[in-house]
Amino acid sequence: MAQFTLEELPVLPLAETFALTAAYNADSFPDKVNLGQGVYRDEACRPWVLPSVRAAEEVLHNQNANHEYLPITGDKQFNDKARELMFSPKLAKNPNIRTVQTVAGTGANNLAALFCAHHIKPKNVFISDPTWDNHYLIWKTAGPEITQKLYPYYNASARSFDFDGMIAALEAGEENDVVVLHPCAHNPTGFDPSQEQWKKIAEVIGRKRLFVVFDSAYQGFASGDPDADAWAIRYFYSTFFGALSDSQTNPPTGMLVCQSFSKNFGLYGERIGALHLISPQSVAAEGAYTHLIRLIRAVISCPSLFGARVVNTILSDADLTAQWGEDVKTMALRIQGVRASLRAELEKINIKGDWSHIEQQIGMFSYTGLSKAQVERLKDVHHIYMLGNGRMSLSGLNESNVGYVARAIKDVVDHE
Incomplete structure (x- = not known):
């Protein structure tokens, strides 16, 4: 040799x-x-x-807080607030949603890809063509044995969303294949499916029993309405996982939601994000959650503190929110x-x-x-x-x- x-x-x-x-x-x-x-x-x-961020910094400055390590899963209050922002306060209480703090949206995507590669073991991962360029590198690094399949997303001649091409590609998916979706403000095209189109996408994904990874980087930034920008994620959750029962005969095998606070809070350099794990049953979520914790321990041990405190301070105060x-x-x-x-x-x-x-x-x-x-x-x-x-x-x-x-x-x- x-x-x-x-x-x-x-x-x-x-x-x-x-x-x-x-x-x-x-x-x-x-x-x-x-x-x-x-x-x-x-x-x-x-x-x-952001003025809200500047005000939160003033609050934190006067708290004389320490700089100790966070738990492996991150700041619990931040995780709770991040989950409420993404899913709504009502849905966030459901025990089949588990949340960990991550190193921004990139860290959330990397952790999601690692989790899928280690435990879902998909044959293919479907990624939009085009997409944020780091998606390709993240999945190549985390799961080199997983075939990356690009689903059509942009119709160059019409300069529009290629809905029919996307659906046709997803119809070729196999059970437990992963599909990466942008819930709003698709990067780079700026074209998003309509609500009716999202419903059709969900129907195909449920019927084919694919595993969903949402990458949410622009909640609130896209339209100015955080609830509107989370519509697709909440629809998928309520349709497939919200009942916490076996009423869905063929739901997706699970769902991960990557959440970034870089753009919508302007906390680019603080690297603050979250990853939400959704299982069809709350009992099933517990074991998967512990495997996420193990991956975090191996990669970063525990996440960063200051940005999480800023977000939590804002979302815990009605005036700052x-x-x-x-x-x-x-x-x-x-x-x-x-x-x-x-x-x-x-x-x-x-x-x-x-x-x-x-x-x-x-x-x-x-x-x-x-x-x-x-x-x-x-x-x-x-x-x-x-x-x-x-x-x-x-x-x-x-x-x-x-x-x-x-x-x-x-x-x-x-x-x-």
Whole structure:
């Protein structure tokens, strides 16, 4: 057997989002525009600390709290509040929902993939095409033996949601296969199923007895209404698991919900998230819950403290919760306004094609339909940075630069 040396390992490229941010930061052009990184920015394109978060920080500063380790499962009060936010206070009391704190949404997704690989042992995992690029890496790392199957999600010619393609792909699933779903503000396309379409998706998943993993990164941020943004998750839960009985003859074999507080609380660097495990029966949830705990112990031992305290402080106080509700509306409305402004600017300068999809989408991103070559020209000629697949982070736009960006897009469209 040949001796292994570290020198044999090839140099891997930096993840695209981080490489793009590094290139933007190194660019000295005064009118450069960052439309790549998925973080909220205010009208001046500056980082925004939510007023509710700032108020919670003041409360915590005056508590003279310690910095001891959390339990392996995280802060119990935070977990309770996270579960109530996701499922509603009433549903959150059901014993077949178990919650652990995670290292943001990425950690929740990684823990979900590890759990499925170790214990569900699916033959396939169905992931939307396109999706958040880290989904592919997470599942490849956690379960290299699991085949990744991409279900159609985006119709490029119509610039719309490919519902029929998604359904046809899921019909090919086998029992215990995993399907990863975005409950709102699909990343990167910004297209979400309607409630009637969600019901059909649920019917197929239940009939095929697939295992569901929801990745919820934008609750409240998408529409400004946390309850509306959780509709799909609550529908799946109530339809298949809410009765805590055997009334469902063929429910999905289980469900995991990954919950991030990065976007909707602006706690990007605090890495705060939760993972909710749902079993058809409360007794079955207990054993699975202990296996989640074992995985956490092996990977991080216990989660981080400060961000969990911030979220818990906000959601435990009626006034701060109300303020947070206004904060997410502020973010959602600004993004909606930017969408309208960009579309109006594009149409004002008579750009080729139909750009109505920009306003039909929802959430932080617009899947513009621009090609990789067009995106490269935007960067090289106009110093506008966005992902190669044409995904634009709308929070990088404001009244000062939206006209410049629209003219640059027209240039790259006309150039081909």
